[in-house]
Amino acid sequence: MNVLSPWFLAGAALIVGPILFHLIKRATKDRIRFSATQFLKESPPKLQRKSHIQNPWLLLLRCFIIALLAFAFARPFLDSNIPITPSVSPPNALVIVLDTSASMRREGAWQTAIQRTIDQIENLESQDRLSIISASNTARPLISFDRWKEWPPNERTTLTANLLNALEPSWQSTRLDEALGLALAELEQLTDNSETDANKRILVVSDFQKSSKIAGIAGRKWPKDSILELASIQGAQPGNTGLRWLGWTGDESAKRSMRIGIQSSGQLEATEHTLSLFDARSGIALSEPITVYSSPGDDRMLLLDIPKDAEGPFKVELTGDAEPFDNTLFVTQEAPRSISLNYYGLEENADNPKQAAFYLKRATAGWSDPLVTFDISSKSTNLPIPSSNVIVIDSELDRASAEAVRSRIESGSNALMLISDPSRIESLGTLLNETDWSTSASDRDDSRLGSIDFQHPAFVLFADPRFSDFSRIRFWHTFAANYPDETIASVIASYDDGAPALIEATLGEGTLTAWVGDWAPQKSQWALSTKFVPWLQRLFEQAVGGPDQPNMAEMDEVATILASNQSQWKAIETNAFSNANPTEPGLYRLQTNRAERWVALNTPIEESEWDTHPIEDWEKLGTPLDNPFAKPETTDTDESDSRFENSIELESQQQLWRWMIIAVAAMLAIESLIAKRLQTRKDGIAA
Amino acid sequence: MPTASNTGIDPHVLLAIRDLELRARVVVEGLWSGLHRSPLQGFSVEFTEYRQYTQGDDLRYLDWKLLARTDREFIKKFEDETNLRCMILFDASRSMQFGSDGVSKAEYARTLAATFAYFLLKQRDVVGLALFDSELREYLPARWRPGQFRRLLALLGKKSDGDETNLGKALEQAAHLNSKRSLILVLSDFLSSPDSWKRSLGQLVAAGHDVRALQVLDSAELDLDFGKAAQWEDLETGNRLYIDPSEARSAYKESFEAHQTLVQQALEERGVKHLVAPTNKPLDFVLIDLLRSQPLTGRVAQ
Numbered sequence: 005m006n007v008l009s010p011w012f013l014a015g016a017a018l019i020v021g022p023i024l025f026h027l028i029k030r031a032t033k034d035r036i037r038f039s040a041t042q043f044l045k046e047s048p049p050k051l052q053r054k055s056h057i058q059n060p061w062l063l064l065l066r067c068f069i070i071a072l073l074a075f076a077f078a079r080p081f082l083d084s085n086i087p088i089t090p091s092v093s094p095p096n097a098l099v100i101v102l103d104t105s106a107s108m109r110r111e112g113a114w115q116t117a118i119q120r121t122i123d124q125i126e127n128l129e130s131q132d133r134l135s136i137i138s139a140s141n142t143a144r145p146l147i148s149f150d151r152w153k154e155w156p157p158n159e160r161t162t163l164t165a166n167l168l169n170a171l172e173p174s175w176q177s178t179r180l181d182e183a184l185g186l187a188l189a190e191l192e193q194l195t196d197n198s199e200t201d202a203n204k205r206i207l208v209v210s211d212f213q214k215s216s217k218i219a220g221i222a223g224r225k226w227p228k229d230s231i232l233e234l235a236s237i238q239g240a241q242p243g244n245t246g247l248r249w250l251g252w253t254g255d256e257s258a259k260r261s262m263r264i265g266i267q268s269s270g271q272l273e274a275t276e277h278t279l280s281l282f283d284a285r286s287g288i289a290l291s292e293p294i295t296v297y298s299s300p301g302d303d304r305m306l307l308l309d310i311p312k313d314a315e316g317p318f319k320v321e322l323t324g325d326a327e328p329f330d331n332t333l334f335v336t337q338e339a340p341r342s343i344s345l346n347y348y349g350l351e352e353n354a355d356n357p358k359q360a361a362f363y364l365k366r367a368t369a370g371w372s373d374p375l376v377t378f379d380i381s382s383k384s385t386n387l388p389i390p391s392s393n394v395i396v397i398d399s400e401l402d403r404a405s406a407e408a409v410r411s412r413i414e415s416g417s418n419a420l421m422l423i424s425d426p427s428r429i430e431s432l433g434t435l436l437n438e439t440d441w442s443t444s445a446s447d448r449d450d451s452r453l454g455s456i457d458f459q460h461p462a463f464v465l466f467a468d469p470r471f472s473d474f475s476r477i478r479f480w481h482t483f484a485a486n487y488p489d490e491t492i493a494s495v496i497a498s499y500d501d502g503a504p505a506l507i508e509a510t511l512g513e514g515t516l517t518a519w520v521g522d523w524a525p526q527k528s529q530w531a532l533s534t535k536f537v538p539w540l541q542r543l544f545e546q547a548v549g550g551p552d553q554p555n556m557a558e559m560d561e562v563a564t565i566l567a568s569n570q571s572q573w574k575a576i577e578t579n580a581f582s583n584a585n586p587t588e589p590g591l592y593r594l595q596t597n598r599a600e601r602w603v604a605l606n607t608p609i610e611e612s613e614w615d616t617h618p619i620e621d622w623e624k625l626g627t628p629l630d631n632p633f634a635k636p637e638t639t640d641t642d643e644s645d646s647r648f649e650n651s652i653e654l655e656s657q658q659q660l661w662r663w664m665i666i667a668v669a670a671m672l673a674i675e676s677l678i679a680k681r682l683q684t685r686k687d688g689i690a691a
Numbered sequence: 692m693p694t695a696s697n698t699g700i701d702p703h704v705l706l707a708i709r710d711l712e713l714r715a716r717v718v719v720e721g722l723w724s725g726l727h728r729s730p731l732q733g734f735s736v737e738f739t740e741y742r743q744y745t746q747g748d749d750l751r752y753l754d755w756k757l758l759a760r761t762d763r764e765f766i767k768k769f770e771d772e773t774n775l776r777c778m779i780l781f782d783a784s785r786s787m788q789f790g791s792d793g794v795s796k797a798e799y800a801r802t803l804a805a806t807f808a809y810f811l812l813k814q815r816d817v818v819g820l821a822l823f824d825s826e827l828r829e830y831l832p833a834r835w836r837p838g839q840f841r842r843l844l845a846l847l848g849k850k851s852d853g854d855e856t857n858l859g860k861a862l863e864q865a866a867h868l869n870s871k872r873s874l875i876l877v878l879s880d881f882l883s884s885p886d887s888w889k890r891s892l893g894q895l896v897a898a899g900h901d902v903r904a905l906q907v908l909d910s911a912e913l914d915l916d917f918g919k920a921a922q923w924e925d926l927e928t929g930n931r932l933y934i935d936p937s938e939a940r941s942a943y944k945e946s947f948e949a950h951q952t953l954v955q956q957a958l959e960e961r962g963v964k965h966l967v968a969p970t971n972k973p974l975d976f977v978l979i980d981l982l983r984s985q986p987l988t989g990r991v992a993q
Contacts, residue, residue: 034921036934039789039796040882040912041925043946047935 181220246612414512
């Protein structure tokens, strides 16, 4: 038999108490108060009385109770040669959030991170659960708990290591909060599967850049008893310099320059850098390299002149910095998209404020993209068809003109027809090649737009409830259009009496849009409303491939801003277009709808930041932080420690102290009974 | 009807009455009724209120009205002259709190003091009270005024833990405070050695006071027929002794009797009347003994 807390045995010394009480009890208890003791002589004390122990059996019982109590507190256990049964401790549920952002491309960081992750996995037991989540701009589960469980236990480590070794850091920025959200959801799933007693642990393997986003985890509910561990990864280089695109300076005619930001962080080994400008296609240097001196914490701007005849795309390279991943900046510049607007109507209408053309011309005049050229041409059908043009029909068309316009639409033009007079409905019928279009008189005082398809590209801008109120715009019409039962046209917007207001039909490669009603101020408030110009721009942008998109973007924005279903990408050094979104920075030809242009994709500048989040930031967010920036684990425990742990285990299995406490309670009851009986007997004698 | 002379009032019954005034009344009224049946001579000041005129008496004190009515010459005494001035010295020390059969000496003595005071006040005598333990603690001067008896009772009823007895000092202080010659009744257990107080007593007697000693004792103090083998603690000093009464009894009796003899001698030497009042003795008997033994002569001579 052994004990776990031997110092409690010292409590057995309290046995002295009852012994003393039993010795002195009789001598002290009865006391008589008397007034004249000076006449008394002390009776000779009887010797055997002093050393006589009262009720020796009771004393023995009391001593035994105290000794047993002390022994129980010492937590005894029986030594046995039976090996301790394998740990019945609850399984571990580990979620590893692995930072795969661009900054992990720094020298030595990725290998360390993978090694750290594999080390953690090797320590897992067969009943443990693992999930790995990659964290860059988007979080992605690499291995889920369920998938880990499906794998055979002896192959899990190898399979995971293979998966990790095949993994590479992305070129995106870091959003740790999103990945942690995913990790928490993964742990929540465990709770659903009633594995609530598992030790829940989230390990974040990252370089913890200051620019990484973690604010999103504030206020998150963490599962009970879950722990967050942070494993900080550092690269070989203590400092880094990166390039940032700031914009263009100067206009087309004058000398143009690029504004380039140079951002340094950490401890720089070399402060002298050179900046060179190349033509991206030919690789020829376009100017002399510029020498830049930077110190840590610098964020300075540099102007890089562009030769007049150079069109781009360009490549700016930084040399002298030890970390190469963020040293190239791709730059492209596209001329604004132009639209040739063919106006079919009277020339003087454009200067008559009572005509729609007046507003059309003025609304399009100030646009920079698309750049609209208002062309009041003759109705000649022999005009060459511009690559992207818009036809506005503000008059009745004879059959020949209608045929000509129709053929132009079918070959790729977009047309807008204004049906401001009932007589024009026939022209619409001719354009659509449908005969049953008609008008009917309307006796309404005024009308408003009743229903609008906010999914339509021209109206999607107003889909937000803040902008979707069209009820203040009034129309005064004397007629309403009636469309045939079978038509290729669809109604985008209609008036409150159900009559169509905006009709759209696809003809060949082009689109015909028809507005039923007049834009003149005496007939409607539409052209004067704040919604008119944005609507018109969106309508015309459709002719050049949709809303304006940036030519230069960071890798994070590829999926959110640039890519669409129709996007086709072609890297500068390849020949074929592909549907897949690019995963690396560089220059790409992007084909969307009918336009094709250069797009420059760059590494997010935040990834060049070398400073890290202080631990307080994590604490402020209310995370159940275990050990700040975990140190490498020490797996060796010395022998005495393990023996002690074995003892604890044995003791907790046997729990002898419980039985002893029960025995003490029983003996206390017996002791009380005996003491009471003795007392009553004594009182009886005294009486 | 029982009389005071043959059947006393059982102290147990009397002390069961909570009100001290009522106790005094019970004793004194019973005593009065007893007095009618057994005429006592010279125990009261009342008998000397009128006196036959003899030649040479001051004619100012002649009762002219009586002379006119009865044709007899009587001398009328002034009230001040006739009144007895009495001071009760009450021992409030801790040893007085002893009582073997439910009646403590202090309670017994308190009733006795109240009874005596009531008796005297009924006769229009003036009574004062002084409580003492190691020294004089409370002092109520002897006065004739309304409410004096109430004040006296209030003082007697005052709870006090008491201290050790120092009778000598108390007597000294009493002599200092009482300049007029009076009857001084010392109510105490006189357990302290006579050597400590006989000098002060002598001074008191020498000052012209009529001193009476009423020794209140518990019956257990007299014969030690009490208690069992145990630790015995002295009420005043707190000394502890292991006493087996059966063994200690004879020695105690011897020692106590020797002490009593010494007390008796010390008092007699100074002409002080000594009365022992065991707490089981009826109070009216004690009072009668007190009055009967010697006429009260505390008054101031003309």
